[in-house]
Amino acid sequence: MSNGTQTRTRQQRVAAVELPPGVWKSIWSNLQKGRVLLRLALCAATALFLWGFNRSWDPPFAYNLGDIPERDLMARVGFSQPDPEATSEARQRARRFAVGVYDQNPEALVQLRAQLRSEIGKLAAAETFDDVDGALWASFQPSTAPGTPDPTTEQQVEQFNRL
Structure with missing residues (x-):
C-alpha cells in the first residue's frame, strides 16, 4: 500500500531514473x-x-553469348565441303519419319460442291446434246484406257440422253 505522506524532491526523483544502455x-x-x-x-x-x-578467385569467363572476338580463333574440328548426296539422303529420311499433320479446311469443299452443282445444273438445263458445252461434257467423261478409241458422237448423244 502506498503511503502518500512521503514526499520526494526533484533531485531524488531524477536520480532514481536509469537510462537504457547506448547502441554500442x-x-x-x-x-x-x-x-x-x-x-x-x-x-x-x-x-x-x-x-x-x-x-x-578465378577471373570471369572471357567470352559471352553474342560477343565477337577481335582476333582469329582456331577451330578444334576441321571443316569439310558439303555432301549433297548425304544431305538429300538425310532429307528423305526426315520426310519418311515426319508425322503428317492434316488441316481440314471445309471452305474448299463447300466451294467445290457449289461448282459441281452449277456445272451439273448446266448439263441438266440443256435440252439436247448440241446445247451442251463440249469442254463441260468432256470434264465429266472418264479417261479412256490406252489403246481404246475415243467415243463417237453417237455414243456421246446416247450417254447424254441416258442422263
Whole structure:
C-alpha cells in the first residue's frame, strides 16, 4: 500500500531514473552471447564455402553469348565441303519419319460442291446434246484406257440422253 505522506524532491526523483544502455553497449553485450557468436560463425563458414565452391578467385569467363572476338580463333574440328548426296539422303529420311499433320479446311469443299452443282445444273438445263458445252461434257467423261478409241458422237448423244 502506498503511503502518500512521503514526499520526494526533484533531485531524488531524477536520480532514481536509469537510462537504457547506448547502441554500442547493447551491440557489445549481444556479441558476447554464445548463440549470437555461433550464428556469426555459421554465416562466415557458409560465405567461405560459397566463395570456394564458385571459385570466386578465378577471373570471369572471357567470352559471352553474342560477343565477337577481335582476333582469329582456331577451330578444334576441321571443316569439310558439303555432301549433297548425304544431305538429300538425310532429307528423305526426315520426310519418311515426319508425322503428317492434316488441316481440314471445309471452305474448299463447300466451294467445290457449289461448282459441281452449277456445272451439273448446266448439263441438266440443256435440252439436247448440241446445247451442251463440249469442254463441260468432256470434264465429266472418264479417261479412256490406252489403246481404246475415243467415243463417237453417237455414243456421246446416247450417254447424254441416258442422263
